[in-house]
Amino acid sequence: MISPRKTLHFSPPQWVIFGFIIFIIIGTILLALPQASADGESVGFLDALFMAVSAVCVTGLAVLEPGGDFSAFGQVIIMVLVQLGGLGFMVFGVTVAILVGKVMGMKYRLLLQPTTNTFSARGIIRLAMTILLLALSLEAITAIILTIRWSSELGWAEAAYFALFHSVMAFNNAGFTLFDNSMENYIGDPVVNLSLSVLFIVGGLGFMVLVDLFRKRSLRRLSLHSKLVLVTSAILLVGGSFFLFIVGLFNPATEGLSLSERLWSAYFQSATARSAGFNTFDISSMLVASQFFIIVLMFIGASTGGTGGGIKTNTFAILVLATINTFRSGHQVHAFHRKIALETVMRALAVVVSSLAWIIGATLLLTITEDIYNVHFLTTLFDVVSAFSTAGLSMGLTEELSPIGKVIMMITMFVGRLGPLTLAYALTYKQSPSKISYPEDKVLIG
Amino acid sequence: MISPRKTLHFSPPQWVIFGFIIFIIIGTILLALPQASADGESVGFLDALFMAVSAVCVTGLAVLEPGGDFSAFGQVIIMVLVQLGGLGFMVFGVTVAILVGKVMGMKYRLLLQPTTNTFSARGIIRLAMTILLLALSLEAITAIILTIRWSSELGWAEAAYFALFHSVMAFNNAGFTLFDNSMENYIGDPVVNLSLSVLFIVGGLGFMVLVDLFRKRSLRRLSLHSKLVLVTSAILLVGGSFFLFIVGLFNPATEGLSLSERLWSAYFQSATARSAGFNTFDISSMLVASQFFIIVLMFIGASTGGTGGGIKTNTFAILVLATINTFRSGHQVHAFHRKIALETVMRALAVVVSSLAWIIGATLLLTITEDIYNVHFLTTLFDVVSAFSTAGLSMGLTEELSPIGKVIMMITMFVGRLGPLTLAYALTYKQSPSKISYPEDKVLIG
Ligand SMILES: [K+]
Ligand SMILES: [K+]
Structure with a gap:
């Protein structure tokens, strides 16, 4: 006999998936309302679903223009879905998982809390509230700065609305914009470049790193996870900017740009590739070398437990460290004096294996479903990686997707946002505690 | 004081690299001779070097046509280089490494001999001779079959020469041909399809699997390594054929083909992608879906210790098994009742990480060096993966390479043939024995 209580007993990953699906369903219904559409006529079920998935998964890939095709009501729904799927998941999803994990066994604690294992349940909730307040304050401050910046061209009311919308998008690493060319008008604008990028970089660092920074206030005393995330993010940001700047010099499409615009553009595209999704330079006008490089950056993405996607900087760092260790015939993978x-x-x-498998599979499918005779391969690969990494940048495939292509991309965003591990654990969850005990310092993966 | 004996003390991987470099140097000198060229004028240093590297690394990528640009003398040199770099490396390289490994410590034995640890030194040499004889017999038998097949169209003398050349190429998984369109004239020919593919599949299985099959003569008693290689190879061959057959149905370029030609073509291209390098259907006329799929097959490649390349079927199998194990929260990676x-x-x-890194790096470089403004990305990626996996198939980049592009591709073939692990061990070799003892059954990687 199965008791009703038992059948409703979800594991933490199952709760997370359940929550995402509920938000997507509600979002789809609301976005399909005629009131959500700019012209008063429903955008239709499939496109509403796509936009809801893209919003809840904080991707920003769009089959419709948030600015042109949706009413203010529709835009607010998108904004709320993004805030729930990004900041909401970051603070509540992770907190609940840690708390439930404390009750339910080692597995989720290993997965989620390299820096929080000394906290009481009450302490964790207090910390979550602190992070939530910090994030909302950051969004508010950025909104104020951008309101001032945009007031002259848009007027105060619209400037404030645009500022709020894009601040929410930025912290949540969702690439939707109300402009029809993303941030391309502001390629050399220090205010827009800095305010947005600080938000999406902070949002991408993840709950645990923010908690760690908040508590320790000293770089040296940070956990191994935080150190790996911060160092890897910095290297990718600087190295990526350098590469894009150099290759950009050879691009005829950059001819009219000043040196400072080139520098801002290289910095912004390097930062945005790792999952924010805004752009100040048209991606399809870049040279193939830069486009392929951005694919690699998107694949790596932001960090675990944040609003960004990809395999994550921490996963990438572990892969590199493990590879170097094997090459040196070392006996243990280590970093910063920690095993x-x-x-x-x-x-x-x-x-990394399952992410590559998914990306390869989805790309193969789309090369068949999307105009099998006239596929621009790089465009397909770019948009698939963007969807899986919830980056939101596009080379143009997404806006021309067939219905089946939309379904493939939606599932890709969903799988990419939750991560292969979360999904796998949701499917295979057993309540048996781990048989192994780990004395080492831990690093998050996934 | 350093004794002269000490300075000449190479580790096994260093000997392998040293041997490859010596063969390449001698090959380059011979191929650059006017006598090696079809028109009596030297083909030039860089192209001679490229062809020597491609031959010794049993790749088959060609900046010149073996049939049209080289004399019979030049073609025989290519044939000898291929035999040394393929069969020679397979038999002598591995044998020497095992023997030296027995003397020098655990490391190389772990690397090289899952099935040979019960052999005495004399036993290993006898086995190597057996494999050598088996390979030469297979080449000879295939040469006779192909001589008969081609005698009517080429005459007996030329048929015999062509048959020998292509048999040597096939066993060594080197994709050079004397025809100007590879094997495209024989797309539906069972004799050519079967005789060549049996050779390159057997050559690609690797020394250890052949030894194992030769000794055990029973599938069930094979080592874990052999089982993984055989099962993975079979799955890839059948699955690959199926995919290429289905996608091929949608390709207008296949319109004139009969069902049996379609089936042979799907089988042959699926088999050849995993490192042989011949083709019976023009790769550039395939649909993008098939081209991308072949890139994936090339990347996986053949098996460790054989004449093929790629990350290897056994490496691929381990990655898949380890991923599944992690998804299931399992405590050990296992297959066939072995940990x-x-x-x-x-x-x-x-x-896999270093291979991806090399391929991404080389592709990025080539998107810059080879016509930065007009890159066909898929062509570049295809030829880079082909070079790294020593597959030898081409979508056209190789024949148009700039001098610096040729250098990038040559280094890629060299790194791909020797494998990242061999190269890393050559650079970091220390004579310290491993501190860990392994009770499990072993699987080769690299
Ligand atoms: K995004
Ligand atoms: K080959």
């Missing part, structure tokens, strides 16, 4: 558990490395491997 | 050592999984990880 990294083999289980962590195995998770990194599982994440 | 797989974590060190093996770590090696697989190092191979």
Whole structure:
């Protein structure tokens, strides 16, 4: 006999998936209302669903223009879905998972809390509230700055509305914009460049790193996870800017740009590729070298437990460290004088293998479903990686998707946002505690 | 004081690299001779070097046509280089490494001999001779079959010469042909399809699997390594044929083909992608879906210790098994009732990460060096993966390479043939024995 209580007993990953699906369903219904559409006529079920998935998964890939095709009501719904799927998931999803994990066994604690294992349940909730307040304050401050910046061209009311919308998008690493060319008008604008990028970089660092920074206030005393995330993010940001700047010099499409515009553009595109999704330079006008490079950056993405996607900087760092260790015939993977558990490395491997498998599979399918005779391969690969990494940048495939192509991309965003590990654990969850005990410092994967 | 004996003390991987470089140098000098060229004028240093590297690395990518640009003398040199770099490396390289490994410590034995650890030194040499004889017999038998097949169209003398050349190429998984359109004239020919593919499939299985099959003569008693190689190869061959057959149905370029030609073509292209390099259907006339799929097959490649390239079927199998194990929250990676050592999984990880890194880096470089303004991305990626996996198939980039592009591709072939692990061990070799002992059954990686 199965008791009703038992059948409703979800594991934390199952709760997360359940929550995402509920938000997507409600979002779809609301976005399909005639009131949500700019012309008063429903945008239709499939496109409403696509936009809801893209919003809840904080991707920003769009089959319709948030600015042109939706009413203010529709735009507010998108904004709320993004805030729930990004900041909401970051603060509540992770907190609940940690708390439930404390009750339910080692597994989720290993997965989620390298820096929080000394906290009481009450302490964690207080911390979550602190992060939530911090995030909302950051969004508010940025909104004020952007209101001032845009007041002269848009007027105060519209400037404030645009500022709020894009601040929410930025912190949540969702690439929707109300402009019809993203941020391309502001390629050399320090205010727009800095305010947006600070938000999406902070949002992408993840709950645990923010908690760690908040508590320790000293770089040296940070956890291994935080150190790896911060160092990897910095290297990718600087290295990526440098590469895009150099290649950009050879691009005829950049001819009219000043040196400062080139520098801002290289910085912004390097930062946005790792999951924010805004752009100040048209991606399809870039040279192929830069486009392919951005695919790699998108694939790596932001960091675990944040509003960004990709395999994550921490996963990437573990893969690199494990590879170097094997090449040196070393006996343990280590960084910053800490050993990294083999289980962590195995998770990194599982994440990268399954992510590659999904991207390859989805790309193969789309090369068949989307105009099999006239496929522009790089465009397809770019948009698939963008969807999986919830980056939101596009080379143009997304706006021309067939219905089946939309379904493939929606599932790709969903799988990419939740991560292969979360999905796998949701499907295979058993309540058995781990048989192994780990003395090492832990790094998050996935 | 350093004794002269000490300075000449190479580790096994260093000997392998040294041997490859010597063969390449001698090959380059001979191929650059006016006598090696079809028109009596030297083909030039750089192209001679490229062809020598491609031959010794059993790739088959060609900046010149072996049939049209080289004399019979030049073609025989290519044939000898291929035989040395393929069969020679397979038999002598591996044997020497095992023998030296027995003397020098655990490391190379772990790397090289899952099935040979019960052999005495004399036993290994006898086995190597057996494999050598088996390979030469297979080449000879195939040469006789192809001589008969081609005698009517080429005459007996030329048929015999062509048959020998292509048999040597096939066993060594080197894709050079004397025809100007590879094997496209024989798309539906069972004799050519079967005789060549049996050779390159057997050559690609690797020394250890052949030894194992030769000794055990029973599928069930094979080592874990052999089972993984055989099962993975079979799945890839059948699955690959199926995919290419289905997608081929939608390709207007296949319109004139009969069903049997379609089936042979799907089988042959599926088999050849995993490192042989011949083709019976023009790769550039395929649909993008098939081209991308072939890139994936090339990347996986053949098996460790054979004449093929890629990350290897065994590495691929380990990655898949480790990923599934992690998804299931399993405590050990296993297959066929055998546990797989974590060190093996770590090696697989190092191979796939470094291979991806090399391919991404080389592709990025070539998108810059080869006509930065007009890059056909898929063509570049295809030829880079083909070079790294020593597959030898081309979508056209190779024949149009700039001098710097040729250098990038040559280094890519060299790194791909020797494998990242061999190169890394050559650079970091220390004579310290491993501190860990492994009770599990081993699987080769690299
Ligand atoms: K995004
Ligand atoms: K080959």
